[in-house]
Amino acid sequence: QKGMDIRPQIAGRPTGVLHGLTSNFHIFLASPTWKRELEALSVEDKVAAMGRPDIRAALLSEDSPLIRAATSAPVGGQVAGLDGLLWRIFPLGERPNYEPDREGSVAGMAEAAGVSPVEMMYDLLLRDGGKELFYQPLGGYQTYNFDFFRKNMQHPNVLFGLSDGGAHCGVIADAGMPTFILTHWARDRVKGEQFPLEFLVRKLTSDTARAYGLNDRGRIAPGLLADLNVIDFDALRLFRPEAIHDLPAGGRRLVQRAEGYRYTVKSGQVTFENGQHTGALPGGLVRGGREAVILPLAAE
Template sequence: MTFDLIIKHGTVVDGTGAAPFVADVAVTGDRVMAIGTDLGEAARIVDARDCYVAPGFVDIHTHYDGQATWDEEMAPSSWHGVTTVVMGNCGVGFAPAAPDRHDWLIGLMEGVEDIPGSALSEGMKWNWESFPEYLDALEAMPRAVDVATQVPHGAVRAYVMGDRGAANEPPTESDIARMAQIVEEGLTAGALGFSTSRTVLHKSIDGELVPGTTATPEELMGIGKGMKRAGHGVFEMASDLLPEWNEFEWMGDLSRESGVPVTFTALQSPIKAMNFDDQLAKMREQNAKGANILAQISMRGTGLVLGWRTTFNPFSFKPSWAEAADLGESAQLEKLLDPDFKAKLIAEDSIFPDSELQLLGQLMANAFDMQYALTEGFNYEPTEQQSIAHLAAGAGVSGAEYAYDLMTGQNGTGFIYFPLLNYADGNLNFLEPVLQSDDCINSLSDGGAHCGT
């Protein structure tokens, strides 16, 4: 038999959980036709010796909502073996979209996901208003990978309630019914689910919370009724999981009453109100009562890259940093190399904002045991001996001075890796049992987002 393609001698990881094995894989058109040896002839032969051959990855947590309307490739995800991306996460997206809300939706996405508004403004044609029309626009594009999306709470709330919805004002019963109807229409047209944001870290470019952040369980349960009528869908959420919000209680109720799975971002972090083990325990408590809640987990540390030319550095909240922050590269480097300026900046106390950035700022300025020199060939599971605190002690200087000198090195392009999430233990060991559990899903790449540093 003759095939279009045979991939030979590769180590096959077939996605079933079976042990890897060496085999040939035959493909015709867009289908795998055979796996084995001596499969026959092919128009094209690829030697995959010493390589893995695997099914394409499904990336369930991305933010290509705008990019998908003009880009065929969905780079960089498609460069790394991803063949399906799921968008519309965290309650932000671009449909439904009233004509006078285009710039507002762009500002919401720019603020929450750090995607340049200029790129979104130039790239999107806005040849849709309703969510089904958005799906039609996506369908009309040629694709290198498959795309799927969810109905975002922020867009729905603003579409139904206007400025009241954008400002997180309480909805009326008719508002909730209309939102549920729009979600139902989106799911019936082909959306995979619905998403919402309940974290104060998600704000528009103007500093406003994502619509739906403070939604009551009544509003969310009402939307769940629309999902139930549609007969399918996943309810996705990013939340601060504040204990007083009783998030898992209503998540369990929504899953049981609507019959849909609920998924949330589960992260280990010193700045989260609920520790990682408690998150999973509360999820499993609800599942034992008949709910279907799944945790989206990240398999590596996640955080910030700190440097003089990035958004943040350990000195960002010191008054004298304003003297150098907006200078051009050469002028800034000259300023940073001034011994008097260095001594002043290091000696100053930071003045932290009275906001959700306060704890983050305190950790950036002081937690040098959580920060690592981001050098060539960097290992993303760094040891304690590679921390700024340890290196500074060995050099006989303070952590602040070591960080200052490191970032000033290489002509001011030195960087620090600061993993705020999933690295509280100084390693990734806690993820091994989680990865092997059936109620946790590898996720949270945030593909397409966080384009800045």
């Protein structure tokens, strides 16, 4: 009402905690047998140990603080217990699906297989040599679709943001959010309407640059920075997040690879080619806004 330019942010999907043997969290993490027998093992040795009947029986039967906490956690506004929570946790697989059906949840798969949800979670943790991860959308996923996100992503003042690409890096891997927005919302979504690719590109580039006063980038025009991605859109895809240990003292973080980016160009220099860094480092610290220097087009 006072004329302020209010720019809400929304992510392209709910930020989610990733459960798994390669992340910093899963429901058996605080079990006595886990802490005593498995905690210090490599992922490969954990998978081997969890395949033993005695370890399996112990972990499935023990009283765990995490399981107790999950049992009292509200799901959809109600306390539904661990089994209820597992209707909102989904194995990602090698080609992640972030808008899955109810039947694709851990509890849904357990129901189809005739086993308990906790047993299904245990068995899925061992899949792909212990590399499987599980997506638990924060803020609920009661409708099992992203219609809420689509409605709000359309608003002209909304910026695409809120993806957690640098914090909680052992349990969240959202740095691939721009790639997800392009692939899911312009090409792959089957549970509702998509968006035109041109709309998404504008929101991710010029709209965001303009909102932060970076008027020298975000568009292709004479006088602007030559910041470009050359993308093979049909080949563009995200892989399942994976753990690497390159933080100080060998600390773990989850990263998510993408393919389909043929070239990334910064100020006219190719910095990445087919996902490989070229060694070029043309970027620099940006302080405050940047005005464009518009050059006249040369005469034909």
